[in-house]
Structures are given as C-alpha cells and as structure tokens.
Amino acid sequence: MTVQFLLPKWFDLHVHLRQGSNMVHYVQAQIEMACAGVLAMPNTLPPTAKILQQDDLPYWSLEEYRQMLLDAGADAFEQLIVPLYLTKDTTPNMIEQGAQSGLLQACKYYPPHGTTNSDHGRPLANFMENGVFQAMEEYGIVLCIHGEKHGLKGPDYFDSEINAERSFYEEDMVKLAVRFPKLKIVAEHMTTKEAVAFVKKGGNNIAGSITPQHLLYTVGNLVQGLRYHLYCLPLVKFNADLEALRQAVTDPKNTKFFAGTDSAPHTKKATECGCAAGCFTGGVAPQLYAEAFEEDGCDLGAPENQEIFKRFLCTNGPNFYGFKPSEKTFMLSKTPDVAKPLKMDNGETVTPLPVGLERPELAWSITDIQS
Numbered sequence: 001m002t003v004q005f006l007l008p009k010w011f012d013l014h015v016h017l018r019q020g021s022n023m024v025h026y027v028q029a030q031i032e033m034a035c036a037g038v039l040a041m042p043n044t045l046p047p048t049a050k051i052l053q054q055d056d057l058p059y060w061s062l063e064e065y066r067q068m069l070l071d072a073g074a075d076a077f078e079q080l081i082v083p084l085y086l087t088k089d090t091t092p093n094m095i096e097q098g099a100q101s102g103l104l105q106a107c108k109y110y111p112p113h114g115t116t117n118s119d120h121g122r123p124l125a126n127f128m129e130n131g132v133f134q135a136m137e138e139y140g141i142v143l144c145i146h147g148e149k150h151g152l153k154g155p156d157y158f159d160s161e162i163n164a165e166r167s168f169y170e171e172d173m174v175k176l177a178v179r180f181p182k183l184k185i186v187a188e189h190m191t192t193k194e195a196v197a198f199v200k201k202g203g204n205n206i207a208g209s210i211t212p213q214h215l216l217y218t219v220g221n222l223v224q225g226l227r228y229h230l231y232c233l234p235l236v237k238f239n240a241d242l243e244a245l246r247q248a249v250t251d252p253k254n255t256k257f258f259a260g261t262d263s264a265p266h267t268k269k270a271t272e273c274g275c276a277a278g279c280f281t282g283g284v285a286p287q288l289y290a291e292a293f294e295e296d297g298c299d300l301g302a303p304e305n306q307e308i309f310k311r312f313l314c315t316n317g318p319n320f321y322g323f324k325p326s327e328k329t330f331m332l333s334k335t336p337d338v339a340k341p342l343k344m345d346n347g348e349t350v351t352p353l354p355v356g357l358e359r360p361e362l363a364w365s366i367t368d369i370q371s
C-alpha cells in the first residue's frame with residue numbers, strides 16, 4: 001500500500017519572496033506546497049530596514065513590504081513575518097518603535113557582503129555595543145542569524161577543518177549568547193556540525209532552521225559536474241555535517257530544529273562572472289524534506305516517524321516564534337511526481353533545485369491541501 005499521511009499545513013520560516021511582478025509566482029509556489037505562512041526575508045531591493053513608511057531613511061519599511069506581499073497573494077497565509085534588516089541605521093529606538101507598533105517580531109543579521117543583497121549588513125559587534133540586541137532582548141524580538149564570519153580570505157572561508165560558519169558559531173555566537181542570555185536566536189540555514197552543537201547546547205531561547213538542500217547534499221554534489229543550482233550560502237558542507245544535521249532533525253526529542261527552506265528564486269542563476277547564491281525549492285520543499293528523512297533511514301511509513309517529521313516541518317517553528325500551528329491539513333504521499341520550472345509573466349523561468357540537478361523526479365507528492 002502507498003504510504004501517505006496527513007500533516008498540518010506547515011510554516012516556511014525563511015524564504016525569499018523578493019520584489020516586483022514575480023512575487024505573485026513565488027507566493028503561489030509556497031501555497032502550492034501547503035505552506036500556511038512564511039518568514040519573508042528583508043534583503044529586498046532596497047532593503048526592508050525601517051519600521052514605518054514615514055520614517056526618514058532610504059529603505060522600505062516593514063509596513064510597505066508587508067503590504068506588497070499581501071497584494072501578491074500572501075493574504076492567503078495564516079502568518080506573515082517580515083524581519084527588520086539590521087543596518088548601520090538600526091537603533092534601539094527603532095526596536096522599541098517596532099515592538100510597540102506590533103509590526104516587529106524579528107530582526108535579520110547579515111554578515112556584511114556575505115550573500116545576495118547583504119551589502120547593508122554590519123558586523124555583529126556593532127549591534128552588541130549599540131544597544132540594538134539589548135533592546136531586542138528586552139522586547140522579546142527574535143534575532144535571525146546568517147551565521148558566517150565576514151571578511152575571511154579563501155583558506156579560512158572554506159576548508160576541510162575550518163569555514164566561515166564554524167568560526168562564527170565557535171567564536172562570535174558564543175560571545176553573543178553569554179552577553180544576551182535571554183535573546184531569542186534562530187541559527188538560520190545551518191550547515192555545520194558546529195552550528196548544530198551550538199543550538200543543542202543553548203537554552204530554549206536558541207533554535208535552528210535547516211534547508212532541504214543541506215539535509216540532502218554535500219559539497220561533493222556541488223563540485224561534481226559543477227552543479228551551480230546547488231550553489232547557495234552558506235555552502236553545502238561535508239558528510240559529517242550532513243549527518244549531524246540529519247541526526248538533529250530525526251531525533252525523537254527534537255524541539256529546536258525546524259523548517260526554513262531559504263528558497264531563493266533567481267531568473268538568472270549563472271552570470272557573466274559568477275553565480276547567484278540560492279536554491280529555489282518553491283513547490284517541492286516538503287517532498288525534499290521527506291526524502292532526506294528517508295535517506296537517513298527514518299521510514300515515514302511508521303507513525304512514530306511521521307510524528308518526528310511533523311514536529312520538524314509543522315510545529316517546532318510556530319512553537320518557537322510563539323504562534324499556533326495550523327489547524328488545516330494536507331496529504332503527503334509516497335507517489336512519484338515531477339518538479340517543473342516556474343514561469344514568470346515575461347517568459348523568464350526559475351529552475352527548482354531538482355530540475356537544476358537534472359533529477360526532476362520527486363519520490364513524494366502533495367495532495368488534498370485544505371484552503
């Protein structure tokens with residue numbers, strides 16, 4: 001008999017929905033994979049880095065970007081969180097203003113120049129010293145972390161024994177957690193065993209999100225044939241890291257690790273002089289997560305394993321952010337499906353990760369999405 005089970009609709013607690021006319025398609029791709037809500041990243045152009053439209057700064061406000069998302073179809077979501085992009089202009093007063101207006105639930109730390117549209121980021125130490133993290137701790141605002149040390153030269157940036165994420169979690173994050181013991185922190189799109197160890201060791205105020213690609217692939221998959229559709233930041237790492245990530249999500253006691261796809265659409269992935277960072281998993285993420293669980297030997301035909309999967313995909317995230325898991329459901333079935341490119345109005349397409357890896361076949365499919 002075909003394995004199939006009912007799940008609550010899930011929350012994607014890290015996704016890029018960008019700006020402009022393509023947004024409607026990106027939102028629709030989330031809805032088609034039974035996503036009940038999102039945390040939509042603020043590295044838009046311009047960045048979403050102030051609270052109200054009237055505030056005198058050259059950025060989009062949470063107010064404006066939320067409205068753009070709602071207009072693009074995000075009004076179908078049960079939850080829509082837009083974190084504030086932390087820049088040189090972020091002040092403790094803005095945190096207070098955001099918290100009191102009800103618009104601010106989270107802030108996003110980007111290492112300067114660390115990834116797509118992260119040029120406005122400032123070093124972590126800035127916010128430790130200027131009162132911003134202290135204000136966030138006071139008001140219960142979640143800190144979403146892109147955890148990589150910035151400004152490293154090649155050999156320190158990525159090597160078998162050392163990399164930008166490992167240094168960041170072993171050095172900077174330890175200091176941060178000691179200095180602000182009540183600050184709610186999400187280690188986003190974790191890729192290393194060191195990041196997993198950091199989250200496990202931390203209190204209940206520290207959690208982590210993991211993408212499908214980091215649960216499925218290692219750097220070997222990226223470099224063999226230079227599969228640039230798997231190029232995302234932080235980079236996929238080594239086997240020991242993959243195992244630590246899989247162990248974290250398939251642990252029957254997992255309360256700290258949850259889904260955040262980091263799905264990042266690019267209509268042009270390869271450019272003249274490089275490659276845009278980000279894997280697009282709109283439409284296919286729960287299916288890929290299910291595949292990763294099974295690759296780790298977690299048979300999703302067994303009810304106890306379905307429960308573990310549900311916690312990772314559907315309930316741990318809402319519990320951490322403090323909202324209710326969805327009461328609506330969808331069916332995940334082990335029947336084959338095929339991933340397809342996403343078409344934009346102007347004829348451009350976005351390639352989902354499985355298509356980019358030339359294996360568009362999906363082992364799992366989604367049906368019966370309750371609207």
Ligand SMILES: [Zn+2]
Nearest residue numbers: 014016041262
């Ligand atoms: Zn991201």
